[in-house]
Amino acid sequence: MSDNLFQTFLDRFPADKSKTFLVERDGTERSFAWLIDQTGRYAAVLAFHGVIKGDRVAAQVDKSSDVLALYLACLQLGAIHLPLNTAYTGDEIAYFLGDAAPRVFVCRPANIDVAQELGGKNNVGTILSLGSAGDGSLNDQAKNVTPLIDVVDANKDDVAAILYTSGTTGRSKGAMLTHNNLGSNAKTLHSAWGFKPGDTLLHALPLFHTHGLFVAINIMLMNGGKVILLPKFDADDVIERLPQSTVLMGVPTFYTRLLAHPQFTKDVTANMRLFVSGSAPLLAETHDAFFERTGHKILERYGMTETCMNTSNPLDGERRPGAVGPTLPGTEARVCDKDGKVLGAGEIGVLEVRGPNVFKGYWQMPEKTASEFRSDGFFITGDLATIGEDGYITIVGRDKDLIISGGFNVYPKEVEEIIADYDEVDEVAIFGLPHPDFGEAVAGVIVPANGSTPDTDAIIKRTQDKLAKFKVPKRIWILDELPRNTMGKIQKAQLRKAYEDTFA
Ligand code: ATP
Numbered sequence: 001m002s003d004n005l006f007q008t009f010l011d012r013f014p015a016d017k018s019k020t021f022l023v024e025r026d027g028t029e030r031s032f033a034w035l036i037d038q039t040g041r042y043a044a045v046l047a048f049h050g051v052i053k054g055d056r057v058a059a060q061v062d063k064s065s066d067v068l069a070l071y072l073a074c075l076q077l078g079a080i081h082l083p084l085n086t087a088y089t090g091d092e093i094a095y096f097l098g099d100a101a102p103r104v105f106v107c108r109p110a111n112i113d114v115a116q117e118l119g120g121k122n123n124v125g126t127i128l129s130l131g132s133a134g135d136g137s138l139n140d141q142a143k144n145v146t147p148l149i150d151v152v153d154a155n156k157d158d159v160a161a162i163l164y165t166s167g168t169t170g171r172s173k174g175a176m177l178t179h180n181n182l183g184s185n186a187k188t189l190h191s192a193w194g195f196k197p198g199d200t201l202l203h204a205l206p207l208f209h210t211h212g213l214f215v216a217i218n219i220m221l222m223n224g225g226k227v228i229l230l231p232k233f234d235a236d237d238v239i240e241r242l243p244q245s246t247v248l249m250g251v252p253t254f255y256t257r258l259l260a261h262p263q264f265t266k267d268v269t270a271n272m273r274l275f276v277s278g279s280a281p282l283l284a285e286t287h288d289a290f291f292e293r294t295g296h297k298i299l300e301r302y303g304m305t306e307t308c309m310n311t312s313n314p315l316d317g318e319r320r321p322g323a324v325g326p327t328l329p330g331t332e333a334r335v336c337d338k339d340g341k342v343l344g345a346g347e348i349g350v351l352e353v354r355g356p357n358v359f360k361g362y363w364q365m366p367e368k369t370a371s372e373f374r375s376d377g378f379f380i381t382g383d384l385a386t387i388g389e390d391g392y393i394t395i396v397g398r399d400k401d402l403i404i405s406g407g408f409n410v411y412p413k414e415v416e417e418i419i420a421d422y423d424e425v426d427e428v429a430i431f432g433l434p435h436p437d438f439g440e441a442v443a444g445v446i447v448p449a450n451g452s453t454p455d456t457d458a459i460i461k462r463t464q465d466k467l468a469k470f471k472v473p474k475r476i477w478i479l480d481e482l483p484r485n486t487m488g489k490i491q492k493a494q495l496r497k498a499y500e501d502t503f504a
């Protein structure tokens, strides 16, 4: 029996293929029959251009239902789907093409010239284009082929996708995810979050990241629909469609933006059964404000490109603000010190995980892969965390964001939680800067709350009541907004760079 993930999805599609899988923003409905046909057509075009099992197919394309057919076509051929962030520029694309050596690169129609030039330099066999309005050469060619029906055999450890990490802490790494990594995680989440026929997922996330594709879409492919696909997050659009939906998956900024919208009321969420948050920390404050407004407790979960999802607050049971819940069934977690010694309940250390969800390794980085795994198969996530007696995990921050000032550890989150509570502060980010005496000094940026003009020296002084001297920020700057990427992750490396000479 084949372990091809596409076959797993096909086996779970409803018997009546005329059923709707997806509804686009303009109301166009896409049935399962459409999805299977379009996938088969793309698979035929890719095969015509020489794509065989194990070949990479890279794509930097705008979000549309066709992108899903392209993903599934790669699976059908046993090829490796390689989605790229739509924000990447020419230089970045050149790096990814050089690194991944795809057989085919699918670009946006407007980028065809640049793509052809970059593809030529990087030995990419064929450049195709795909637009979000049914345009592009991939679609032109797909109209004139006979759709492929056969699904190439794949075993569970064959690579289904290479997904590059978000590049928050350094250069993005290509994570090799197998058919079983993706399939087992989607099944686990499908059951943990209680998906049933009749659920409608409102989709406003990108399709080039694990959250939007391997969590949201894979679950809905397992569920036999149905998805409302929006091109991007827009609070008005989301509010308009929440009454027809039952589940929303979002990054924390979705929720803060909804809360800031005057039309986001309890009534709007009456048909919803679940709001999920992940990709970046959800402040307990946001969780509480959301509950007060809507009566819904946002369910926070934690994962990464390399591991899909590791933990989740429960569907039934306590959804604890500020915590990411216990491990999902099948996944093990432990907190260790740098040497790999397992720490006790409540102690802060690096989180390590093991399970069928954990990736096969970094593409063409055997040494990096080896250094991130323990000999017993645990993957070192690089996130600092605690595990409570009750198994609930709290993410404290990233290992790389830990500040060591005068030899003492400062966890940015602890300082951030205190400053975020001040009325004149909307958002805050704390980070370390090189300092001649202390090694690193604690510093931060704040975004003022609406209409206020905070005195940063006064803020620094106020923190002295709550924080030991070495944790008190030495400087705080005011910004209009925090630098975030498309997934709402705060770009601390960028902040460290911007202010690096302050104490030098
Ligand atoms: P890179 O590895 O390239 O530096 P990245 O780690 O941001 O980038 P992703 O794989 O997209 O790339 O993100 C995974 C990270 O996101 C996790 O390691 C963790 O730091 C963070 N994260 C995800 N979910 C949560 C959550 N619920 N709470 C806190 N952090 C989270």
Ligand code: MG
Residues within 6 Å of the ligand: 165, 166, 304, 382
């Ligand atoms: Mg990472």
